[in-house]
Amino acid sequence: MNDTPLPGIPLIESPLFAQEVEGLGLTAGERRIAEDLHTRGFAVLDFPDTEIDARIARIQADLGPRYAGMELSDPDSDKTQGERRIQDAWTFHDDVRAIAANPAILDLLGTLYGRPAFPFQTLNFPVGTQQGAHSDAVHFSSLPERFMCGVWLAMEDITPENGPVFYLPGSHRWPIMTNAMIARRGFGTIPESAQAPYERAWDALAKADGLRPEPFLARKGQALIWSANLLHGGSLQTDPRRTRWSQVTHYYFEDCIYYTPAYSDEAVGRLHLREPVGIHDGVIRTSTYLGEMVKMPRRRKGLRRLIGKLGQALAS
Template sequence: MQRGAMGLTADEERIARDLNERGYAVLDFPDAGIDARIERIKANLGPRYAGIDFADPDSDKTQGERRIQDAWKFDEDVRAIAANQTMLDLLGKLYGRSAFPFQTLNFPVGTQQEAHTDAVHFSSLPERFMCGVWLAMEDIGPEAGPLFYLPGSHRWPPLTNSMIGRRGHDSTLNSAQDPFAQGWQALRKAYGAIEEMFLARKGQALIWTANLLHGGSHQKDPRLTRWSQVTHYYFDDCIYYTPAFFDEALGRLDLRSLRSIADGQSRPNTYLGEKVERPGKRGRGWLARF
């Protein structure tokens, strides 16, 4: 389809091409007041990270609490970033369905997290109608444990429980991504994938697709901060579930109950416009009936 038919600007076309070919795209976050928002967020959230002394430039910033989930519930600037209308409009154009934000994560330092895909945490039917947007809240150099990703890995087969030979329904995990770690390592070796770092400047954002392998690099200097915000988005008219706890062949899905951060309204699980009933007490994740 040509750019004109989709109504994309030249920069939106560049973003669409990068997402398609690489699995991620970089852009300046579309908010003229982003610098002021970032400083207010740092001031508000800073004291909530127990065990981190931001006042001492020589202290180890990697010790203590290193993330806050869903700070949008009490911080209006976090909510405003997640619900940015220009970003929602862009994602809607790119995916062909209206986007809605459903989760935020705020970090003062890097995660130092192994490569993983969000698709094992947040998946959908139809597949891949989910994405993440990562915002740099300061300039980030190679010593601060920058975000990394494996370009093109979004095209690899999504790992499922059936592929790795495990049952997901009613299982217990410390992390939904743990069962898939060996599979990702095998894919990396098979494809010869090479990691790239995102040495971001303050106010830059990175959109990544659901199946892109990404993580946090080793932090070489523990005195440094790496302030950032992640917002996760789904798209309308899908079934939303957690693959780590599903057995799709048996009709057992770990269905999510979601509300949009943007308007506070519920987003029901739907299939081709029909609402999918949640199972309630009949059993976790049973896809009961339409």
């Protein structure tokens, strides 16, 4: 960790950012990324990989046939029909893994957050998600807070017609949304949507702050780093014949408690803990607090039965 009075806050989120950024030894480009993340909650950069075009071509060729119900080779077909994502393709595709584990990205994130980063999840899309505004922090969060981020890579040029990513600049500064804030119990529940319970609160905060969505019209090979709590989503795809190839990688940071807030009640110590695997090294990360391991709690019998019923329903 860097020598800071507040090691439990990511450097780019810290109220001491203005003083501490001076001692990081950043290049001009890195300094711009750090300042954008601090002030706006996201930063744009050219993905640092000389082989990125070749990797993108192989990913499109290899993953294309795996999207069930989607005719990607037909220029006139509706690309928004069928399977829209493949999760954790890094487990079988070398290029997906290489993008997620890019050493320059890991080094940059480690510097900007003040502790080593590790990638733990990939999502590959042939089209836009058209997903409503949400914060990743309800899906994957950490204690201390905010030691999580996402990197979105454009695998083709993005236009207003093919459903660009959008974000609400400055929303990363809001409090991390928890079930206690919306008077809801989360531990032991499996809702249809992990983010739907929080949408009313997010909408109210955006209205109060006067924040409006801004689209990211990226060039092929550009990447977007966003902070854990930045509100973002996918714009409406107005031309269903278009593709919008992209890869998202989610990153955690070392020596944290990793959990899912949507299924947790922090105030009474009921956390839905996660055991993420580092994509770059294959090592399972057990939650730790100041170096001390945090044990996974036993799941209640009722929850096991509920999970079993859900599995049976999905298999039928």
